[in-house]
Amino acid sequence: MGRLSPIQDRIRELADEKDVLILAHNYQIPEVQDIADIVGDSLVLAIKATGTPQSTIMFCGVDFMAESAKALSPEKRVIHPVPGSRCPMAHMVDSESLREFRAGYPGVPVVAYINTTAETKAEVDICCTSANAVKVVASLESDKVIFVPDSNLGLYVQSELPDKEIILWPGYCHVHSDITVEQIEALRNEHPEAKVLIHPECTMDVIRMADKVASTEGMITYARESPAREFIIGTEEGLVYRMRKEIPDKAFHPLENAICPNMKKIGIEDVLKALEEMGPTVGLDPEIIERNRPPLERMLSL
Ligand code: SF4
CATH class of the missing domain: 3.40.50.10800 (NadA-like)
Known part of the structure; x- marks a missing residue:
């Protein structure tokens, strides 16, 4: 400190x-x-x-x-x-609606992103975070998996695991969903040497622009170990404070307005x-x- x-x-x-x-x-x-x-x-x-x-x-x-x-x-x-x-996304699914939804898919396991309430988690088979979502879904034997509540993260998992069928819930994080291709392009034009790090709660068109898709912790590890000197940070801006503090010899470019009011x-x-x-x-x-x-x-x- x-x-x-x-x-x-x-x-x-x-x-x-x-x-x-x-x-x-x-x-x-x-x-x-x-x-x-x-x-x-x-x-x-x-x-x-x-x-x-x-x-x-x-x-x-x-x-x-x-x-x-x-x-x-x-x-x-x-x-x-x-x-x-x-977290508004955590309140986009509740235990009762989830019970009704899963009744339509007998035997299909439910993976809950950690961004869910305790009442919702009580209804599911396993939790995941953005750091381990792909690993968690891959660990399940079932070919079909229900994924709640973040549809963007679910789509990213689907793109990494094409042999699984991911059944999505229509939730999203407004902070990450609002990040646009144009914003990333503008920053990339300003900092052509920078690597683009994107959080998997972003939409797939933004994810496809990434040099590295990672959770916030994954972004820090990547920036520390990468030979690159500059990074565009595709997540909530709070992370940039920690990155600048812990990795002072590299440059981090935040996205304007990527701020979670909660x-x-x-x-x-x-x-x-x-x-x-x-x-x-x-x-x-x-x-x-x-x-x-x-x-x-x-x-x-x-
Ligand atoms: S950034 Fe805010 S709204 Fe988005 S998932 Fe995190 S807590 Fe929820």
Whole structure:
């Protein structure tokens, strides 16, 4: 951690004093990323949520991420500083509609992107993240797979696994769906040497422009290991702060307007208040927790 402001210093003091692990998603604002113990994508943070000694986890990300941390570590207190920070895509599918939908495909397994509510995860066979979606679907014996809720990610998986039939749900992430071919082309014209990194929540016409399709964590690894010096970052702009900080000798070009308003709802004052009050906490029905663990643990075991 570099030099912190007084409020950030106070947060670190309180977190250590109260035995709180602070996790922050790559799309969080810089001030929040800077006070986190771990910054990462959904997969990294889900793994870290299970294996750390602290008695409390504070999750700076959107609602489903905090819920997954609670499902994986039910004995811990999980704090979500701003409960109104919700992923709209995660709410494009619900348990009842999914039950009805899957009844039309008897015996076909359901893969849920981690961007789903705990109630939805309780209905599915296995979870995935953008980092492991192809691997998860490939691991299933069935030729047909129902994939919810991100139709863009589902189409990308389909393009990588042509022998499978992926049955899609019509959900999408508005931030990634709004990224256009023209935007990428304009940046590529400005920075002809740059490699184009694209998140698989983007549409297929944008994905086809990529030098590398990757999750946010995958983008960082690629940029670190690549001989290239410049990169166009086809995902939410929050990631660029972390890339510039961790890989200072390379250049990263963000997309204008690729901003998730829900991820930005958590401010540094919210984190301080939540630590002082040790809440708001995430409460999940014990039955939902029980039914969330198998699909999440199946994914983590891969
Ligand atoms: S960037 Fe998209 S998928 Fe991620 S939280 Fe925002 S709306 Fe949801």
